[in-house]
């Protein structure tokens with residue numbers, strides 16, 4: 001065990017970890033004269049063992065960015081017109097306005113949107129939503145319906161447990177099918193496996209890694225690519241399962257351990273295989289080869305991420321994927337699909353997430369998934385009068401103007417709010433409409449533990465760290481800001497509300513104290529594990545066990561009889577909807593889908609010189625589609641959907657399947673970040689629809705991959 005500096009800001013080397021993506025790589029940060037000068041990979045970290053990507057050092061440029069907001073800002077005119085103010089002035093005014101609005105219009109006139117980075121900050125969602133509930137609001141928004149809502153709903157339907165998502169047991173599996181994920185770039189999603197590349201290489205040698213994707217991605221190039229038409233994974237998964245039945249490859253004992261196999265099988269019998277292969281664009285012979293290879297492997301697993309999560313039948317795609325894993329005997333076994341045990345939950349505890357449809361949304365009457373309102377409704381919730389109309393909005397760690405559909409409508413809605421408060425270290429596009437921007441620290445300025453993710457690691461670990469430096473400028477932690485506003489409104493601090501009276505003499509920050517309380521009631525209690533012990537004795541990370549035990553998987557199933565359920569009324573209705581869906585193929589239309597880039601992080605790391613240098617947002621288009629439209633490489637084109645249109649530069653590439661085009665999200669900046677604004681490109685979400693009728697009805701998931709568009713040569717020079 002190495003002993004490094006642990007006092008924030010002290011010169012020397014500090015243990016820390018990166019809080020940008022699920023890999024959460026262990027790092028060593030060097031501090032000199034109170035400033036972080038360098039971050040290096042921690043080769044002694046028990047799991048990441050020296051892994052790191054360009055973004056962790058890039059975060060240093062974010063931390064010391066001259067465009068960073070370091071003092072509270074108050075709106076003094078139109079959007080984007082701000083002047084510095086004191087914390088007292090900001091907090092007092094916000095508390096007063098919040099009280100007036102919620103007392104006059106009811107609790108649900110207030111809501112918070114808590115964005116992606118909060119997933120890596122200890123207890124952030126818990127205390128953030130507790131804050132709004134103290135004012136009587138039950139309305140919660142986050143990035144779920146542009147990300148993982150379909151997966152969360154599938155977990156609720158199949159496992160009766162929306163709180164935990166299954167993940168592939170990478171160290172042991174012999175055959176992996178990745179549907180719509182690009183781990184070489186994203187570093188794996190919903191699974192924490194910083195050494196995933198070595199693990200994927202090993203799987204490929206043992207059996208195979210198949211990348212099902214409409215683009216031959218960086219991951220597909222390294223392994224085996226199975227091209228697919230955008231928004232058609234449910235058809236491929238249906239065809240695979242049907243083929244497994246017909247070839248008698250299903251494990252009869254495994255089907256006894258689930259509920260509903262005969263009904264699902266009955267539906268599969270009725271599916272027209274020709275239709276299925278046409279829709280996904282994959283021949284029956286190729287599907288048969290995949291089915292045979294999957295079932296011949298000692299252990300095999302299907303894993304689906306974003307590309308299979310933002311389509312028309314994404315919940316069903318996830319259910320079918322679970323059904324394949326379950327009915328081939330690959331759930332809850334080493335090398336299969338696992339549900340893990342969190343060290344912050346008592347062993348085998350039932351789900352805590354709200355069940356599907358327990359409440360419905362105000363605008364579209366959609367059933368809520370895990371108690372989260374469909375964020376595609378945010379703009380209409382603000383713009384539509386009536387009981388519960390959203391009037392006071394907190395955006396914390398988010399940028400819905402760029403990350404959510406229909407930018408125009410979102411801007412108009414935000415501009416009409418009675419109160420918008422943004423907690424961020426940048427004046428991003430959303431924050432331009434804020435009445436107050438409240439500056440917060442970056443993760444290098446914060447103590448944390450990897451609480452939310454510890455259950456989703458095949459090689460489970462805990463890492464508790466102190467802040468490397470104190471918060472810069474006047475920035476304050478989110479929990480402090482919420483606590484101070486609540487106090488001024490005569491309410492308890494949300495962290496206190498969660499934990500009762502916190503020990504005022506405790507040296508650990510309240511979010512860590514809440515995590516500590518959970519940890520000391522979890523399965524590691526018998527080892528005497530606590531945050532204090534982790535900080536003192538395991539500052540570079542603590543490996544909980546060699547491997548996540550497969551035994552936990554079944555124990556977390558929370559259905560009435562403890563069996564996973566692959567058929568019920570909701571699933572049956574989705575199967576029927578799929579069978580009856582019409583092919584809306586219009587030969588002049590192309591299907592638009594997205595891509596991520598290694599040195600880009602959603603909408604917000606584009607102001608870093610180091611990261612943005614190589615970014616080039618272009619529209620990838622197949623040469624055949626371009627030829628049909630007299631479009632050449634580098635040309636400016638207009639891309640039009642039913643929602644909007646944008647002008648972009650085309651890059652001809654046979655990496656994308658014919659009939660599709662591909663553009664990265666998070667560009668088209670116009671916020672308080674100069675380099676990002678100069679980067680060019682467009683916000684592709686101008687083309688995505690925020691109309692409820694276009695969402696997946698059962699999950700509220702927004703159609704982001706497979707948007708029908710027309711592409712034509714443009715006379716207007718593109719923004720990139």
Ligand SMILES: Nc1nc2c(c(=O)[nH]1)N[C@H]1C(S)=C(S)[C@@H](COP(=O)(O)OP(=O)(O)OC[C@H]3O[C@@H](n4cnc5c(=O)[nH]c(N)nc54)[C@H](O)[C@@H]3O)O[C@H]1N2
Nearest residue numbers: 180181182186189230231305306307596598600601602705
């Ligand atoms: N460098 C970097 N890393 C990141 C992020 C980032 O912005 N940059 N974001 C982080 C976040 S918030 C998340 S949620 C994760 C996401 O992690 P991933 O899901 O691995 O991320 P993507 O690269 O978006 O991969 C989605 C893939 O789906 C494909 N696809 C699109 N449509 C379809 C379809 O209809 N069917 C199939 N089968 N495939 C399709 C796309 O071509 C793409 O390759 O990444 C995280 N990591």
Ligand SMILES: Nc1nc2c(c(=O)[nH]1)N[C@H]1C(S)=C(S)[C@@H](COP(=O)(O)OP(=O)(O)OC[C@H]3O[C@@H](n4cnc5c(=O)[nH]c(N)nc54)[C@H](O)[C@@H]3O)O[C@H]1N2
Nearest residue numbers: 115116117146147397398399403423428440602603604665
């Ligand atoms: N078309 C299309 N749209 C997409 C996607 C896509 O693939 N295609 N991906 C979707 C996905 S998966 C996601 S997760 C969403 C993300 O969407 P959002 O969560 O809405 O936003 P981000 O772009 O992640 O921006 C995060 C903001 O939080 C700030 N921030 C960073 N760290 C902290 C912190 O510690 N504290 C505070 N207070 N603020 C912080 C950043 O400065 C930035 O302004 O985008 C989604 N939108």
Ligand code: SF4
Nearest residue numbers: 018021024025053056
């Ligand atoms: S892979 Fe990169 S972004 Fe993800 S945790 Fe590691 S260093 Fe951070």
Ligand SMILES: [Mo]
Nearest residue numbers: 116143146147
């Ligand atoms: Mo995400």
